Amino acid sequence: xxxxxxxxxxxxxxxxxxxxxxxxxxxxHTPLMSGANAISGITLIGAISSFQLDQTTAxxxxxxxxxxxxxxxxFGGYLVTDRxxxxxxxxxxxxx
Amino acid sequence: MNNIDLLINFSYVVSAALFIFGLxxxxxxxxxxxxxxxxxxxxxxxxxxxxxxxxLDYKWIFxxxxxxxxxxxxxxxxxxMTSMPEMVAIFxxxxxxxxxxxxxxxxxxxxxxxxxxxxFTAMVMPLSIFIGGLTFSGSLIxxxxxxxKIPGRPYLFKGQQTLNIAVVFAVTxxxxxxxxxPAAGHPWLLAVIAVALVFGILTVIPIGGADMPVVxxxxxxxxxxxxxxxxxxxxxxxxxxAGSLVGASGLILTNIMCKAMNRSLSNVLFSGFGSDSGTxxxxxxxxxxxxxxxxxxxxxxxxxxxxxxxxxxGLAAAQAQHQxxxxxxLLEENGTExxxxxxxxAGRMPGHMNVLLSEANVPYDQLVEMEDINSIIDSVDVAVVxxxxxVVNPAAINDESSPIYGMPIIEVHRAKTVIVLKRSMxxxxxxxxxxxxxGENTRMLxxxxxxxxxxxxxxxxx
Numbered sequence: 001x002x003x004x005x006x007x008x009x010x011x012x013x014x015x016x017x018x019x020x021x022x023x024x025x026x027x028x029h030t031p032l033m034s035g036a037n038a039i040s041g042i043t044l045i046g047a048i049s050s051f052q053l054d055q056t057t058a059x060x061x062x063x064x065x066x067x068x069x070x071x072x073x074x075f076g077g078y079l080v081t082d083r084x085x086x087x088x089x090x091x092x093x094x095x096x
Numbered sequence: 097m098n099n100i101d102l103l104i105n106f107s108y109v110v111s112a113a114l115f116i117f118g119l120x121x122x123x124x125x126x127x128x129x130x131x132x133x134x135x136x137x138x139x140x141x142x143x144x145x146x147x148x149x150x151x152l153d154y155k156w157i158f159x160x161x162x163x164x165x166x167x168x169x170x171x172x173x174x175x176x177m178t179s180m181p182e183m184v185a186i187f188x189x190x191x192x193x194x195x196x197x198x199x200x201x202x203x204x205x206x207x208x209x210x211x212x213x214x215x216f217t218a219m220v221m222p223l224s225i226f227i228g229g230l231t232f233s234g235s236l237i238x239x240x241x242x243x244x245k246i247p248g249r250p251y252l253f254k255g256q257q258t259l260n261i262a263v264v265f266a267v268t269x270x271x272x273x274x275x276x277x278p279a280a281g282h283p284w285l286l287a288v289i290a291v292a293l294v295f296g297i298l299t300v301i302p303i304g305g306a307d308m309p310v311v312x313x314x315x316x317x318x319x320x321x322x323x324x325x326x327x328x329x330x331x332x333x334x335x336x337x338a339g340s341l342v343g344a345s346g347l348i349l350t351n352i353m354c355k356a357m358n359r360s361l362s363n364v365l366f367s368g369f370g371s372d373s374g375t376x377x378x379x380x381x382x383x384x385x386x387x388x389x390x391x392x393x394x395x396x397x398x399x400x401x402x403x404x405x406x407x408x409x410g411l412a413a414a415q416a417q418h419q420x421x422x423x424x425x426l427l428e429e430n431g432t433e434x435x436x437x438x439x440x441x442a443g444r445m446p447g448h449m450n451v452l453l454s455e456a457n458v459p460y461d462q463l464v465e466m467e468d469i470n471s472i473i474d475s476v477d478v479a480v481v482x483x484x485x486x487v488v489n490p491a492a493i494n495d496e497s498s499p500i501y502g503m504p505i506i507e508v509h510r511a512k513t514v515i516v517l518k519r520s521m522x523x524x525x526x527x528x529x530x531x532x533x534x535g536e537n538t539r540m541l542x543x544x545x546x547x548x549x550x551x552x553x554x555x556x557x558x
Contacts, residue, residue: 002216002331003216003328006327006328006331006333006336009333009336009337010324010328010336010340013336013337013340013341013344014340014343014344016116016341016344017119017340017341017342017343017344017345018344018347018348020116020119020120020123020341021119021341021344021345021348022348023120023123024119024122024123024345025123025124025125025465026352026438026440026446026447026450026465027125027438027447027450027460027463027465028122028125028128028447028450029349029352029445029446029447029450030180030184030445030446030447030448030450030451031122031128031132031447031451032122032345032349032446032447033184033312033313033316033345033346033349033445033446033447034180034183034184034187035118035119035122035132035135036316036319036320036341036342036345036346037184037187037188037190037191037316037319038135038136038139039115039135039139039320039338039341039342040187040188040191040316040319040320040322040323040338040339040342041139041190041191041194042139042142042323042334042335042338042339043191043194043195043198043322043323043326043335044143044194045108045142045143045146045332045334045335046198046326046327046330046332046335047160047194047197047198047201048143048146048147048149048152048157049146049149049152049330049332050198050201050202050205050206050330051152051153051156051157052151052152052153052205053151053152053153054153055153055156055205056204056205058204059201059204059205060153060156062197062200062201062204063153063156063157063160063197063201063205064156064157064159064160064163065160065197066160066194066197066198066201067156067157067160067161067164068159068160068161068163068164068167069164069190069191069193069194069197070164070190070191070194070198071160071161071163071164071165071168072164072165072167072168072171072187072190073168073187073190073191073194074139074143074164074165074168075164075165075168075169075172076167076168076169076171076172076183076187077168077172077187078132078135078136078139078172079168079169079172079173080171080172080175080180080183081132082129082132082133082136083172083173084177084180084451084454085125085128085129085132086129087177087451087454087455087457088125088128088129088454088460089454089457089459089460090125090126090459090460090461091459091461091462
């Protein structure tokens with residue numbers, strides 16, 4: 001039953017994703033992609049929740065690497081997107 | 097499920113809502129930054145909450161967080177805006193890689209030599225590893241091509257497609273054997289990893305530099321799908337929701353890029369377009385090229401009521417964004433209306449030119465999309481083409497024999513005057529002659545675009 005439930009979630013989120021993201025203007029497509037990088041770092045949550053005590057050496061290496069890789073995306077992705085978006089300015093806002 | 101797990105899972109619902117709301121705010125440059133913050137809040141909430149799970153091995157988790165976090169922060173602060181495509185490419189790879197590692201880790205720590213996972217889990221495990229692996233190695237190749245570490249030209253060889261198909265079939269064998277007996281299936285899982293890595297390389301290596309916007313959009317999508325698949329492995333909703341949002345986003349961008357080049361996705365992936373196949377079409381060009389000096393161009397600009405800049409990647413390559421912005425401001429002071437028309441495939445990734453111009457302080461309300469400028473292009477006095485070629489080639493509209501026929505372009509040839517800033521008469525990526533340069537209303541301003549614009553700025557200041 002879990003499989004069905006998870007597939008439901010998948011299906012609905014994909015439709016939702018198409019709806020929201022098709023409204024993003026082309027001006028913002030690069031920040032959208034780097035923001036998507038950050039969100040794809042969600043694997044971090046999975047890696048942490050599975051990292052139980054008493055791992056084998058191989059487990060420790062794989063788990064730590066998974067956490068690290070996903071964390072690069074989360075931290076790097078959000079920060080660089082913010083840096084980019086801070087450069088977008090409106091015409092009159094900056095005309096002193 | 098005990099109370100704390102219940103609470104954690106409820107917080108994931110909140111996180112998902114924050115991701116969705118954050119993406120929704122990305123629909124306008126005005127609210128986009130807030131949207132990104134909200135999305136980051138959602139992520140922070142999920143990270144904090146998951147740390148409350150029982151029995152976690154904190155020292156390794158925090159070590160991983162510290163390593164990954166500092167690399168992430170460092171690269172986000174350091175990266176040049178011209179290098180954003182490389183950064184997104186490698187981050188796509190990390191996303192895929194993390195999902196591969198997570199699925200592998202989950203297998204080793206819970207099922208290896210122990211109880212077999214439920215059939216469904218056993219089936220999504222190799223799938224997650226396959227998508228993650230191909231995203232990882234494919235993105236590394238894309239990164240190498242974009243950063244010039246490996247040559248951008250497509251590598252083509254006979255039987256490439258047959259080989260690709262063979263590889264896809266090759267992966268099903270170890271995957272099936274794994275599902276047959278997961279507890280003892282570790283060698284088969286390793287085989288899936290190896291095939292996935294090879295497949296990623298094989299998919300991206302034949303693709304030329306000009307098609308990179310499509311490839312990184314597609315890999316962006318895969319990185320989301322990989323997270324999604326990993327979510328199925330560990331049965332975690334938030335991974336599925338967030339992963340599919342990313343997957344959808346990448347697919348939309350891939351589709352936009354393909355449409356903007358008038359090509360199908362399979363054509364991009366398999367044809368090796370952008371190789372030096374030397375497709376010159378339509379025979380000899382009629383008409384003369386009319387060069388113009390910066391001084392004469394100045395008089396045209398001075399008299400113009402409206403000027404539209406059409407930048408291509410050549411602008412970024414020449415690092416001329418700041419000069420263009422300064423020149424644009426001088427024109428505005430002179431009472432000219434200034435706009436920047438941006439083709440969807442200008443630059444090395446979707447929306448790249450917009451970021452580069454914003455960095456140079458061009459306000460976003462002056463950045464206009466292709467459709468919007470084409471509807472008013474007839475009334476534009478001067479269209480200035482800087483470092484763009486194929487995206488303004490009228491052959492896309494009126495020459496059926498041209499390889500780029502049907503591709504949507506910015507129709508600068510309909511403007512009253514066109515000034516093309518160009519280093520030489522070399523054709524663009526598609527290797528197609530450009531009739532625009534021979535048009536009656538076209539003037540060619542030869543030279544390095546950065547120096548040329550500086551010369552124009554000086555003319556105005558005198």
